[in-house]
Amino acid sequence: MPDHRSPAAVASVERRVDAIQAVLHERGMQPAEFIASAERLVEEAWVPQNGARIVARAWTDPAFRTRLLANGKAAVAELGLELPRHHRHLVALENTAGVHNVICCTLCSCTAFTIIGLPPDWYKDLEYRARVVRESRTVLAEMGLLLPADTEIRVWDTTADTRYMVLPLRPADTDGWPEERLAALVTQDAMIGVALL
Amino acid sequence: MDGIHDLGGRQGFGPVRHSPTAQAFHAPWEKRVNALYSLAVRLGVFNMDEYRHGVERMEPRHYLSASYYERSLTSLATLCVEKGICTREELEALAEGGFPLALASAPGRSNEPARELFAPGDRVRARSEHVPGHVRMPAYIRGKVGVVVSESPAYPFPDAHAHGVAAADEPTYDVRFASADLWPNAADAAFVHVGVFQSYLERAP
Numbered sequence: 001m002p003d004h005r006s007p008a009a010v011a012s013v014e015r016r017v018d019a020i021q022a023v024l025h026e027r028g029m030q031p032a033e034f035i036a037s038a039e040r041l042v043e044e045a046w047v048p049q050n051g052a053r054i055v056a057r058a059w060t061d062p063a064f065r066t067r068l069l070a071n072g073k074a075a076v077a078e079l080g081l082e083l084p085r086h087h088r089h090l091v092a093l094e095n096t097a098g099v100h101n102v103i104c105c106t107l108c109s110c111t112a113f114t115i116i117g118l119p120p121d122w123y124k125d126l127e128y129r130a131r132v133v134r135e136s137r138t139v140l141a142e143m144g145l146l147l148p149a150d151t152e153i154r155v156w157d158t159t160a161d162t163r164y165m166v167l168p169l170r171p172a173d174t175d176g177w178p179e180e181r182l183a184a185l186v187t188q189d190a191m192i193g194v195a196l197l
Numbered sequence: 198m199d200g201i202h203d204l205g206g207r208q209g210f211g212p213v214r215h216s217p218t219a220q221a222f223h224a225p226w227e228k229r230v231n232a233l234y235s236l237a238v239r240l241g242v243f244n245m246d247e248y249r250h251g252v253e254r255m256e257p258r259h260y261l262s263a264s265y266y267e268r269s270l271t272s273l274a275t276l277c278v279e280k281g282i283c284t285r286e287e288l289e290a291l292a293e294g295g296f297p298l299a300l301a302s303a304p305g306r307s308n309e310p311a312r313e314l315f316a317p318g319d320r321v322r323a324r325s326e327h328v329p330g331h332v333r334m335p336a337y338i339r340g341k342v343g344v345v346v347s348e349s350p351a352y353p354f355p356d357a358h359a360h361g362v363a364a365a366d367e368p369t370y371d372v373r374f375a376s377a378d379l380w381p382n383a384a385d386a387a388f389v390h391v392g393v394f395q396s397y398l399e400r401a402p
Contacts, residue, residue, distance in 0.1 A: 011294025013267050017226045019291035020274050021233060023283040029240060031233055038232035042221070086245055089349040091371075106205030106335050108249055109265065120219035124265045128213045130204040133337065134376065137385040143215045153387040155376075157205060159333050160369035160392030162349040189217060 048117035050081050051165055052186035056179040058092070059170045068092045068167070076115060083114050089162040090115065093154070093193075100151050101166045102140065102193030104132045105158040112163035116191040123192065133157055143194050166193040198303065198329055199336055201257040206337040206380060227266040234273040243276045246359035250331035251275045254299035275299040303329035305360025308367060309396035315370055319345045322401040323372075323393065331359035334397040342401045343374035346390060354394060367395040 011019070024031040054076055058065040068075040072090030073083060083090060090112055093101035105111065109124040122128055132139045136153045140146075147153065156164045168190040174182060189195035222228050237243060243251075251272030252260075260268065275298040278285050288296045306328065315321055325340040333355045349369045357364030369392045376384035 008295040011292035014226045015292040019288045034236040035232040118221035122215045127210040130207040130210045133389050134206045134384045136387045156390045161352045162392050
């Protein structure tokens, strides 16, 4: 580790986490209790199935789709879903036959995590952040998504506190399917925009 | 700051290490770090802009070699030291080893005095500014012209909010740039939409 002032070997990352947790405990901040409640949130509440429900509803209910595209935060509240206070705006980006949307955060890792789930590792990696804004078609192809040459690609860089989700194209041959069955088709990758359904 | 974190458009990186079953967390300590920094935000020890800037201020070699959650840990610990919650010596004694922190912050700034309101369809230029402290304008749009697509509600101005500087909340604009304007002859054809704070923009002819 490049800290030339300190000859001491850097402590393992687990020991460093233990140290900061011990400090917060000592200051009365009750970190152990918060870690337990946060674990439940990330495992059970902030899951891609939330976004999948939104997508399935938008596919089956044109009035909801209109409301979702007009004001994402208000529309998802109809399904009992919410965003953190500092995510003041949710924008649903609708894929069409000629337009494909993909989201990223080049500066860090921002996502609508309460809606589409916490971002996967690769979304936060240097490679995706550096390349997807500049080499979108190449990166998508490398990830297995080959788009027609005349498809317009729109990349959305989450550099402010507006959050995005992609509304994927409904797969063919799903006419008449109930919402629950449609929702089961929707993946986090499709709501990021690196996969089709 | 023109930091190592500002990665959009940097070249030389290899393939995205993608898996359709990719996870957010890979070790229990990562979940603990994620909870601990949000606890500190919730308790008002620091805000999200201070947290982001704590990551950005990491020494570049450390930033590039650290995992995502080690970066979270480093910002959390740095801010706890800077806010007087603890000392680095206390952390290193508890950890029984070195505890690298982020480097010191440059000063922040308040809103651009000449900022103006824009409407969808307006042509705007990202101001050609070099900001020493926290800033949420990615360098790849600096000086570039795009078109306003929509407006988002007012948010705290990050350049101020990360530094305890007083400032008015301001709207952000989704601005659409053509990749060919951002990287002439050196990008895949696409529109790149960036959420840009009002202070970063000026009207373009």
